[in-house]
Amino acid sequence: MKLALWLSLFIVFYAFFGYGILLFVLVKIKRLIKGTPQKPVVDLAELPTCTMIVAAYNEEDFIAQKIENTLQLNYPEGKLQLYFVTDGSTDRTAEIIAHYPQITLFHKDGRSGKLAAVHRIMPSVTTEVVVFTDANTFLNADALLNICRHYSNPKVGAVAGEKRVHADEAADATAGEGFYWKYESKLKTWDSELGTVVGAAGELFSIRTNLYREVPPNSIIEDFMISLLVAADGYKVAYEPEAYATETGSESVGEELKRKIRIAAGGIQSIIWLKKLLNPFYMPLLTFQYVSHRVLRWTVVPFLMILAFILNMVIVASGYSTWLYELLLLGQVMFYAMALLGWLLARKEIKVKILFIPYYFCMMNYAVIRGIFRYISGTQSAVWEKAKRK
Numbered sequence: 001m002k003l004a005l006w007l008s009l010f011i012v013f014y015a016f017f018g019y020g021i022l023l024f025v026l027v028k029i030k031r032l033i034k035g036t037p038q039k040p041v042v043d044l045a046e047l048p049t050c051t052m053i054v055a056a057y058n059e060e061d062f063i064a065q066k067i068e069n070t071l072q073l074n075y076p077e078g079k080l081q082l083y084f085v086t087d088g089s090t091d092r093t094a095e096i097i098a099h100y101p102q103i104t105l106f107h108k109d110g111r112s113g114k115l116a117a118v119h120r121i122m123p124s125v126t127t128e129v130v131v132f133t134d135a136n137t138f139l140n141a142d143a144l145l146n147i148c149r150h151y152s153n154p155k156v157g158a159v160a161g162e163k164r165v166h167a168d169e170a171a172d173a174t175a176g177e178g179f180y181w182k183y184e185s186k187l188k189t190w191d192s193e194l195g196t197v198v199g200a201a202g203e204l205f206s207i208r209t210n211l212y213r214e215v216p217p218n219s220i221i222e223d224f225m226i227s228l229l230v231a232a233d234g235y236k237v238a239y240e241p242e243a244y245a246t247e248t249g250s251e252s253v254g255e256e257l258k259r260k261i262r263i264a265a266g267g268i269q270s271i272i273w274l275k276k277l278l279n280p281f282y283m284p285l286l287t288f289q290y291v292s293h294r295v296l297r298w299t300v301v302p303f304l305m306i307l308a309f310i311l312n313m314v315i316v317a318s319g320y321s322t323w324l325y326e327l328l329l330l331g332q333v334m335f336y337a338m339a340l341l342g343w344l345l346a347r348k349e350i351k352v353k354i355l356f357i358p359y360y361f362c363m364m365n366y367a368v369i370r371g372i373f374r375y376i377s378g379t380q381s382a383v384w385e386k387a388k389r390k
């Protein structure tokens with residue numbers, strides 16, 4: 001039992017923190033050997049032609065702001081095309097977009113989901129690069145310049161931008177969302193420097209048009225799948241933190257939980273569909289990064305957290321434990337008590353920031369368990385009902 005306890009705790013620690021520490025060390029070693037990599041310089045004459053695709057569904061509250069933000073993006077004249085697709089929208093989203101001649105609007109009645117909409121218009125893309133972004137996120141002015149400069153390297157097949165969650169004075173675990181994405185951004189920066197980013201977020205990512213592959217229409221997290229397929233083909237997925245998409249946090253913990261459950265279900269789906277990446281003899285470095293950064297979190301970690309807590313209690317209750325196991329149990333009890341207290345106070349809209357992180361951490365892992373069972377039961381639809389934002 002003691003061996004199982006320590007092994008469980010090690011895997012949980014490694015998945016969330018140990019991998020980051022190891023990644024930092026490996027990157028430092030690589031820099032000592034090869035030097036610190038320099039970001040490519042923006043050469044306007046050499047930038048590839050680019051199409052930006054925005055899939056919007058009933059976004060009349062945000063779409064005008066998104067359009068204004070899009071029209072302010074810097075990119076060489078004549079090299080950028082703007083495509084907005086609004087399949088199935090029943091509000092004024094398509095009508096608002098139609099007022100802007102700079103934008104090509106694609107619309108059809110009937111909703112098949114974001115992925116089907118994107119697949120439908122991809123044959124219309126004639127540029128070298130395509131950039132995807134969400135309708136409710138806003139990009140910095142140089143986002144496209146900073147993304148597309150990476151394509152001067154022929155080994156780069158895709159580029160992921162940074163997701164930023166606008167921090168506010170939220171009184172619940174959604175405040176932990178911003179902290180989580182800051183940490184994820186640092187891991188992705190190191191992942192990219194070591195080898196490749198393991199999956200891109202749909203808020204902002206790009207791909208060489210000729211590398212785009214239609215993933216099955218029932219894909220739950222298609223952005224992750226599409227970018228990982230590029231890595232599986234031997235291309236680098238670069239990370240560009242100077243190209244960022246900003247959005248507000250989820251309206252409530254319930255909305256954030258809904259989003260996390262869907263991602264977890266999609267994670268299990270991706271692991272099954274891309275099982276060849278679990279073979280360390282196929283692409284060793286990619287497998288190492290993929291398993292360390294994604295697979296462990298989406299499979300065993302939540303169950304090992306439960307197992308470690310139960311084993312710790314049994315060991316202490318047996319009377320054969322030392323002070324170390326008693327201290328360890330006390331630490332676990334305190335952590336989960338803080339998460340529970342954070343949940344209770346959030347319901348009363350009482351702000352105690354120190355409780356946000358344990359609350360968000362536990363909520364994330366609970367979502368993984370829910371997502372696994374939802375995928376197994378076949379009840380997770382690929383058609384995404386977007387989470388409400390603040």
